Amino acid sequence: MSQYEELKTTMTDQQYLVEALTEMGFNPEVQTDGAALKGYGGVTWSRPVQVIIPREQLRGALAPIGFGRDETGVFQAVIDDLDRQYGGLDAVWLGRVAQSYKERQTMAVAKTKGYIFRGREVVQTPQGPKVQLRFAVR
Amino acid sequence: MQEKLITIEIDENGNSSVDLEGFHGQGCGDVAKDFRGGDAVTQSSKKREFYAQAAAVKQSQQRT
Numbered sequence: 001m002s003q004y005e006e007l008k009t010t011m012t013d014q015q016y017l018v019e020a021l022t023e024m025g026f027n028p029e030v031q032t033d034g035a036a037l038k039g040y041g042g043v044t045w046s047r048p049v050q051v052i053i054p055r056e057q058l059r060g061a062l063a064p065i066g067f068g069r070d071e072t073g074v075f076q077a078v079i080d081d082l083d084r085q086y087g088g089l090d091a092v093w094l095g096r097v098a099q100s101y102k103e104r105q106t107m108a109v110a111k112t113k114g115y116i117f118r119g120r121e122v123v124q125t126p127q128g129p130k131v132q133l134r135f136a137v138r
Numbered sequence: 139m140q141e142k143l144i145t146i147e148i149d150e151n152g153n154s155s156v157d158l159e160g161f162h163g164q165g166c167g168d169v170a171k172d173f174r175g176g177d178a179v180t181q182s183s184k185k186r187e188f189y190a191q192a193a194a195v196k197q198s199q200q201r202t
Contacts, residue, residue, distance in 0.1 A: 010152070098152025106146050106154065106173065113172045115144065128150030137142040137169075 002062055002082040004037060004045040007094055009067075011075045011101050016108070017051055017067060020100035026053045037078055039063025045078050061087050095128070103131055114138050144169055 011017050014030070021028045034048025039055075040062035049066030058065065063080035070076050077097075083089045110117065115135035123130045142160040149155075156173055158166050 092150070095151040099148050099150060102148045102152045102154055106148065109173055115172075118143065125150075130150065131148040133146045133148070135144040135146070137144070 002040055002043055002080050004039060004043060004063070004078050005081045005084065007077040007079060007084075007091065009075055009077055009094065009098060011067075011098060012073055013101075013105065014050060014075075016101045016104040017075060017097075019104050020097055021051070021053060023100050023104075024096065026057050028053050034068065035066075037064055037066045039080050040082075043080065047078075049078055051075070058083070058087070058089065061089065065089065092128070099129075099131060103133065106133055110135050146173065 018028055018030060029052045031048075031050055031052060034050055035052065037045040037049055037052065043063060045066060047068055049068035051067040053065040055061055055064045061080070061083045063083060066078040067075045068078060077094055079089050107117070110133070116138055118134040118136050120134075121132045123132060140160040142165070143158070145157040147155050147157065156170055158169060161169065
């Protein structure tokens, strides 16, 4: 039987998290007051999560994924252990979410501070793709 | 005049680093601070220009 597990992230901004998931092709639900997660066979995660990817959007997954704020305000990912082990919803997947989140956050900071966007490049490495964002000073 | 360029690299885990070209002295720290303020940069490194500027300041201080 599967069970939910919590995976640590450093993401704190809900807007960038939702944008990152949307960019990855999901249509996440936002539950401002938090909601419980319910997975395969009645498996539940009782701590409230604020961002949910419904199971139907996760091809072949047993359970929806949630992102819930911990006591310090940081989002932690809640993923079914079988989906993590066999469904590809693992640390690598979560790393892609974090990468996309960071890209959005960086673009927002650059815009706020008045830097001029000069381009984006994706560099393939043995560890995975790295995103390079270039800016110039006004 | 050389354009000041900032490259932010974001790895496959969402960790980021900043690389600066054309900056001298304190300008490096200001840029790193801008991006670190939004938690966008977790690592930063100083280029040769920074150390050249720092060495010039040190020499100037020794003369006085």
